[in-house]
Amino acid sequence: MSQxxxxxxxxxxxxxxxxxxxxxxxxxxxxxxxxxxxxxxxSFLTLYAGLIKATELSPAATYFVSYLRGLTxxxxxxxxxxxxxxxxxxxxxxxxxxxxxxxxxxxFRPVNSEIxxxxxxxxxxxxxxxxADFYGKTIQPLIRTLAQEANLSQNQLWATMPTSLYYYxxxxxxxxxxDSPVYKxxxxxxxxxVNEMDGNVFGLTRNPLKVKIKMVxxxxxxxxxxxxxxxxxxxxxxxxxxxxxxxxxxxxxxxxEKYEAIRAISTAxx
Numbered sequence: 652m653s654q655x656x657x658x659x660x661x662x663x664x665x666x667x668x669x670x671x672x673x674x675x676x677x678x679x680x681x682x683x684x685x686x687x688x689x690x691x692x693x694s695f696l697t698l699y700a701g702l703i704k705a706t707e708l709s710p711a712a713t714y715f716v717s718y719l720r721g722l723t724x725x726x727x728x729x730x731x732x733x734x735x736x737x738x739x740x741x742x743x744x745x746x747x748x749x750x751x752x753x754x755x756x757x758x759f760r761p762v763n764s765e766i767x768x769x770x771x772x773x774x775x776x777x778x779x780x781x782x783a784d785f786y787g788k789t790i791q792p793l794i795r796t797l798a799q800e801a802n803l804s805q806n807q808l809w810a811t812m813p814t815s816l817y818y819y820x821x822x823x824x825x826x827x828x829x830d831s832p833v834y835k836x837x838x839x840x841x842x843x844x845v846n847e848m849d850g851n852v853f854g855l856t857r858n859p860l861k862v863k864i865k866m867v868x869x870x871x872x873x874x875x876x877x878x879x880x881x882x883x884x885x886x887x888x889x890x891x892x893x894x895x896x897x898x899x900x901x902x903x904x905x906x907x908e909k910y911e912a913i914r915a916i917s918t919a920x921x
Contacts, residue, residue: 659733659766667728668721670747670760678702678748678755683741683793692796699748702755704890712801713885715746716794716808718757720815726785727819727844729766730778731837732827738763739785741792774836775843782844787852795854809859810882814897816845817864817878867906870896870913 663669679698685691693708700711722739729735737743738761747758771777798805820841827834850857866876883900886892894901896909 656766659729659735660764663725666721667725668718668756668758669725670758671764674747674749674758674760676750678750680748680760681746683744683746683789686746687741687792687796689796689800692800695746696797696800699755699757702748705885706888706890709801709803710885710888712797712803712808713811713883715757715797716811717815717884719790719793720812720819722759722785722790723812723816724819726781727816727840728823730781731840732823732833733768734770734774734836735766735768736781737761737766739781739789741789744789778840778843779848782848783852786848787854791852791854805853805855806859807882809853809855810862811880811884813845813860813862813864813881814878816841816860867897868910870910871917873914 660669660671664671679695681691681695686695695715696708696711699715700708703710703714705711722744725737726739729737743762745760745762747760749756749758769777794805794808797803798808820837824834824837827837845858845860845862848858848860850859853859862881864881865879867879869875869877871877877897880895880897880899883898884895886898887894894905894909896906896913901909
């Protein structure tokens with residue numbers, strides 16, 4: 652393995668939850684193809700709901716789609732930063748439920764782990780094809796079966812993604828020189844995905860990633876702001892949890908109270 656490949660896989664394992672080596676204690680594994688079968692997806696949701704101590708199956712579905720931010724980040728970062736891609740097809744990926752430190756993490760393992768560098772004559776066409784295939788042929792079928800078994804709308808599951816995509820874009824552009832080719836690709840690729848890609852790719856009438864990102868005061872870094880989630884992750888339906896600070900279900904008053912509570916804890920710990 653070359654140093655470049657090693658650095659890439661290390662980054663994808665660390666930042667995106669993609670497993671190239673021994674992941675540790677695997678509780679259960681499902682191929683993505685298996686998760687298109689309603690019986691298999693019910694098995695996964697039931698198992699995972701129990702592990703996260705959820706009162707119903709729906710949080711298991713929203714948590715899983717939230718974990719998919721690892722793959723969405725990997726697609727964008729390889730594409731925008733390196734003009735590279737992996738095989739993102741449904742049949743190339745498996746979901747692993749991995750036990751670590753008393754918690755269950757969701758990881759993703761490829762069959763073919765090769766990272767392919769591209770030198771496309773028409774980069775926009777190459778990018779558009781990668782994104783259409785990934786979201787339309789890999790993610791959309793998974794979301795369809797998850798929504799059906801968890802009794803959720805597909806839109807609610809898709810709506811867990813815009814905030815993490817925004818976080819990715821905002822974090823990565825700070826590491827690129829303004830007006831450099833890479834900087835322009837980061838912005839262009841993000842804008843195409845969330846604003847220009849047709850809703851038909853997602854099996855919907857409109858692009859579900861095209862949402863207005865609303866900002867709220869950041870209690871962890873006073874003076875800064877952070878994006879509000881576009882959809883509730885349903886954490887409050889798991890044992891010992893309540894609404895997240897950035898949950899759109901919270902009122903302004905509830906969020907202000909939670910802000911003060913978080914600040915009080917942070918101040919007490921300093």
